[in-house]
Amino acid sequence: MILLWLILAPVLGGLAAWRCGRSGVQWPRWMTTLTLAAELGLVLAAWTTSSMPMGPAESSNWRLQFDVPWIPQLGIRFHLAMDGLSFWLALLTAFLGLAAVAASWRETVACPGLFHLNLLLLVAGVMGVFLALDLFLFYFFWEAMLIPMYFLIILWGDAGRRYAGTKFFLFTQLSGLLMLLAILALFFLHGRATGEYTFAYEKLLRVRPPPGTEMWLLLGFAAAFLVKLPAAPLHSWLPEAYASSPTAGSVLLAGLLSKTGAYGLLRFVIPFFPGAADRFACAAMVLGVISILYGALMAFAQTDLKRFIAYSSVSHLGFVLLGIFAWNQLALQGVVIGMLCHGLSIAGLFLLAGVIEERLRTRDLRRLGGLWAVAPRLGAVTMLFALASLGLPGLGNFVGEFLILLGSFQAHPGLAAAATAGLVASVIYALWLVQRVVHGENVRRLAPLDLQPRETGVFAALILALLWIGLYPQPVLDTAGPALEGLQHASRLALTARPPAPAFPKIAGLSFKIDAPRPSP
Amino acid sequence: MIPSLLPFIVLAGAPVAIMLVVAFARNHKLTLALTLAALAAAFGLLFLAAPAAPRQVTALLLMDRYAIFYTGLVVAASGAVALLAFGYVEKRVAPPEEFYLLLLLATLGSGVLAASNHFASFFLGLEILSVSLYALIAYHQRRPLGIEAAIKYLVLAGGSSAILLFGMGLVYAALGTLHLPSLAIRITSLGSNPVLALAGFGLIVVGIGFKLALVPFHLWTPDVYQGAPAPVAAFVATVSKGAMFALLQRYFSALDFAQSRALWVMFAILAAASMIAGNLLALRQDNVKRLLAYSSIAHLGYLLVALLAGSAPAAGFYLAAYFVTMLGAFGVITALSSPGREAEALDDYRGLAWRRPFLAATFTAMLLSLAGIPLTAGFIGKFYLLSAGARLDLWWLLLALVVTSSVGLVYYLRVVFALYQSPAPAAAPAPRLSLAGGGALGALVLLLLWLGSYPAPLLALIQTALGGSP
Numbered sequence: 001m002i003l004l005w006l007i008l009a010p011v012l013g014g015l016a017a018w019r020c021g022r023s024g025v026q027w028p029r030w031m032t033t034l035t036l037a038a039e040l041g042l043v044l045a046a047w048t049t050s051s052m053p054m055g056p057a058e059s060s061n062w063r064l065q066f067d068v069p070w071i072p073q074l075g076i077r078f079h080l081a082m083d084g085l086s087f088w089l090a091l092l093t094a095f096l097g098l099a100a101v102a103a104s105w106r107e108t109v110a111c112p113g114l115f116h117l118n119l120l121l122l123v124a125g126v127m128g129v130f131l132a133l134d135l136f137l138f139y140f141f142w143e144a145m146l147i148p149m150y151f152l153i154i155l156w157g158d159a160g161r162r163y164a165g166t167k168f169f170l171f172t173q174l175s176g177l178l179m180l181l182a183i184l185a186l187f188f189l190h191g192r193a194t195g196e197y198t199f200a201y202e203k204l205l206r207v208r209p210p211p212g213t214e215m216w217l218l219l220g221f222a223a224a225f226l227v228k229l230p231a232a233p234l235h236s237w238l239p240e241a242y243a244s245s246p247t248a249g250s251v252l253l254a255g256l257l258s259k260t261g262a263y264g265l266l267r268f269v270i271p272f273f274p275g276a277a278d279r280f281a282c283a284a285m286v287l288g289v290i291s292i293l294y295g296a297l298m299a300f301a302q303t304d305l306k307r308f309i310a311y312s313s314v315s316h317l318g319f320v321l322l323g324i325f326a327w328n329q330l331a332l333q334g335v336v337i338g339m340l341c342h343g344l345s346i347a348g349l350f351l352l353a354g355v356i357e358e359r360l361r362t363r364d365l366r367r368l369g370g371l372w373a374v375a376p377r378l379g380a381v382t383m384l385f386a387l388a389s390l391g392l393p394g395l396g397n398f399v400g401e402f403l404i405l406l407g408s409f410q411a412h413p414g415l416a417a418a419a420t421a422g423l424v425a426s427v428i429y430a431l432w433l434v435q436r437v438v439h440g441e442n443v444r445r446l447a448p449l450d451l452q453p454r455e456t457g458v459f460a461a462l463i464l465a466l467l468w469i470g471l472y473p474q475p476v477l478d479t480a481g482p483a484l485e486g487l488q489h490a491s492r493l494a495l496t497a498r499p500p501a502p503a504f505p506k507i508a509g510l511s512f513k514i515d516a517p518r519p520s521p
Numbered sequence: 522m523i524p525s526l527l528p529f530i531v532l533a534g535a536p537v538a539i540m541l542v543v544a545f546a547r548n549h550k551l552t553l554a555l556t557l558a559a560l561a562a563a564f565g566l567l568f569l570a571a572p573a574a575p576r577q578v579t580a581l582l583l584m585d586r587y588a589i590f591y592t593g594l595v596v597a598a599s600g601a602v603a604l605l606a607f608g609y610v611e612k613r614v615a616p617p618e619e620f621y622l623l624l625l626l627a628t629l630g631s632g633v634l635a636a637s638n639h640f641a642s643f644f645l646g647l648e649i650l651s652v653s654l655y656a657l658i659a660y661h662q663r664r665p666l667g668i669e670a671a672i673k674y675l676v677l678a679g680g681s682s683a684i685l686l687f688g689m690g691l692v693y694a695a696l697g698t699l700h701l702p703s704l705a706i707r708i709t710s711l712g713s714n715p716v717l718a719l720a721g722f723g724l725i726v727v728g729i730g731f732k733l734a735l736v737p738f739h740l741w742t743p744d745v746y747q748g749a750p751a752p753v754a755a756f757v758a759t760v761s762k763g764a765m766f767a768l769l770q771r772y773f774s775a776l777d778f779a780q781s782r783a784l785w786v787m788f789a790i791l792a793a794a795s796m797i798a799g800n801l802l803a804l805r806q807d808n809v810k811r812l813l814a815y816s817s818i819a820h821l822g823y824l825l826v827a828l829l830a831g832s833a834p835a836a837g838f839y840l841a842a843y844f845v846t847m848l849g850a851f852g853v854i855t856a857l858s859s860p861g862r863e864a865e866a867l868d869d870y871r872g873l874a875w876r877r878p879f880l881a882a883t884f885t886a887m888l889l890s891l892a893g894i895p896l897t898a899g900f901i902g903k904f905y906l907l908s909a910g911a912r913l914d915l916w917w918l919l920l921a922l923v924v925t926s927s928v929g930l931v932y933y934l935r936v937v938f939a940l941y942q943s944p945a946p947a948a949a950p951a952p953r954l955s956l957a958g959g960g961a962l963g964a965l966v967l968l969l970l971w972l973g974s975y976p977a978p979l980l981a982l983i984q985t986a987l988g989g990s991p
Contacts, residue, residue: 071901071980072977073980074905074980136904140895140900141895143894144894144895146894147894147895147896150934151941154938155941165934166934166935169934173892174923180923181911181919184907184908184911187908
């Protein structure tokens, strides 16, 4: 039940904030803060009040479940569940939502009620993606979170918002529909083999499609997730969308929506199609390395602060992609840490960009400089996040990238070595950012207001979280561990169990069936 | 027999009654009330007819659950059109009462189509529908575009009816009967050389394709949508197409067209062409009515996928969702149109969200539903459609559907963006929303969200009415 409330609370809070928007500008903000604080509490409560399920670790890691029929005629259930992996991502969702609202407090937005409604609906959608265990429900949330994001971009974005919003929506929608086709194929494969038509995750895990079909299905799923992540050739929507969103929108887009892609790969792609994933792994890891290097190079060439952050995000998520397809315990632990820390650090950077833009009305790197002298707190925070981004030991990102490199070295030494070059590149661009923004000469005599207590508090919380993960990542590894093992176990089981001869009727990979099918009357 | 026929009797009697009332006292509100009462009575009587279904009423009509479902859909949609039209026709120069009379006649024709079990009733229903539509399209006599659209429709519909009749003649020559069940029996013993019958069916499909505006028989659609008064365009987009689709589906499955490779491929090509051409042509439209016209062409293409997949429930649900959405979309256009001026240019919609938030929100919901975005009826409809296609492995068609519907997203989002553009440019003052229109729009939005979030009840109804598996 508490899982249902995790989705309902932001929706209801959003509607309340929308209503409040009529009474005053500050009301929706308070309402949203309150809702997200409650959401954070709910996530923690959900985890602490539940107990580890009995039985062998591999069989079930779900600490909490909520399962009711939704559309029984189509075998669809409203099934939410939480394990170690979804717990951390849900926590990140609530935390970043809170940070985004608190730090963009001073940003003036038209129609604050509507703005916060969209923000909270987005949080609800992302939460749903992390918790859904019915594939239809998952797809439902996956698509549903696009709408508030689209409106955040087109209503409160900057000059390029129309192009950015449409491109974002198109990329994600088309790739999402391809995933839907793959989901449907899986649904019918399962139905024909067992006679039970269902979208339940755990049942569909047992489907063993023939190898050719498996690859097509994997590509269908991967299309959606790689676009959202994004991986290098599919990233072209990203710089525009990140740069054109309002601050809170960028934070959620970069901090959370990209995580849904990584989560999808972890939760669905590899456990569902271990055989094809095995063949696809090399290509995916190469994509990961390309993203790392390409993102770093592009970041170096940017003059717009937000676009700079966007490309650095591509680079960091390349590591995540690399780690996911290395698919061993070390790399996967690195992936979870990497996802959390990327979320925190990228959120911090976008919030900083928001603060700078709000104070100085520009985010052109060529016009910034020497901010440390005039706004020391702002300078120090920028420095810290840049260091986190370059992977300084002691901050969380280091742990994540280190574990990922270690794990992928076992899987593919050459690619891991190439990825290491990305670390060097990230040092260059991160330090270059620091030089451009906080050091150097303040030629334009910029004198922004330094960070206010509320903002300082938000940044401090983000940095503390990064430090905590960097110095003592064990709690994260412990809670996420069983879930990751479960996923690995599921895929191993599938690999060893194959192939029990073609017990499944061949689902023609992509053949246009002209032979007249007989319609039901 | 009579209880099964009562809904049609009511629909046929109501125009006569209204005509008499109008002869004595012209009163717009009274006419609307009578129309709604007649439609409600017809709708209610369908429930009386349901227990007796299926019942053959003369050789012409078959009142089975299928016919009852589609008649119900058509009648409900006509009720929505009547409500939406109330504020619109009142301000026009033409007397408003006859509008409802024609609307009821057209509804009767549509109902007959849905229940048709014989080529005679097919043609009869089609002509009742078409003739009322000619008058409805040209209802606003001072509007040259409307007259042009009506003439275009008249000529083309006349031509297509002739082709249809010729096709029926050929089929009769080959099989010797016009009665659908007998056709279904005789078609199996057709032998190895079915050229005559095939040619006949081919021509019939041309006639049907015209009414459904499938590519390449779609050329009239944008002009008629643009020229017709907005509520009539809503009627053409929903009721007229829906009834024709119901008929097509009945004939398609009864005659087992899917068994004939030639016919199957022909429908597959029509479907793909409609999806592709409809979506591509809509891309560069700046006229919202024309844009919706092309979008409706594409949607009929999607619907053909359900037909080819042989899934009556998927088609039924999709049509219901499409009805709600299109009625809502045209309802907004209707509400914004002032006398002598249809709100059809994209510029009329810029910044609407800041001037008329309710209408803008409604339009947004409808456009998102057309694009198949979650929480709207269109999403569940499209999902059901895809699932029906996947069941029969129609992957190429589904791929075409997925890709073209993503293209479609571009123009829906263009309109959505225009709605929220700020600052809102000054626009021609739009009339106040009539109570009837506002209520109907509100109900449509609620229905849209309800079907999008909890479609189980309607699905259960459709599956018992139309049968079938997931």
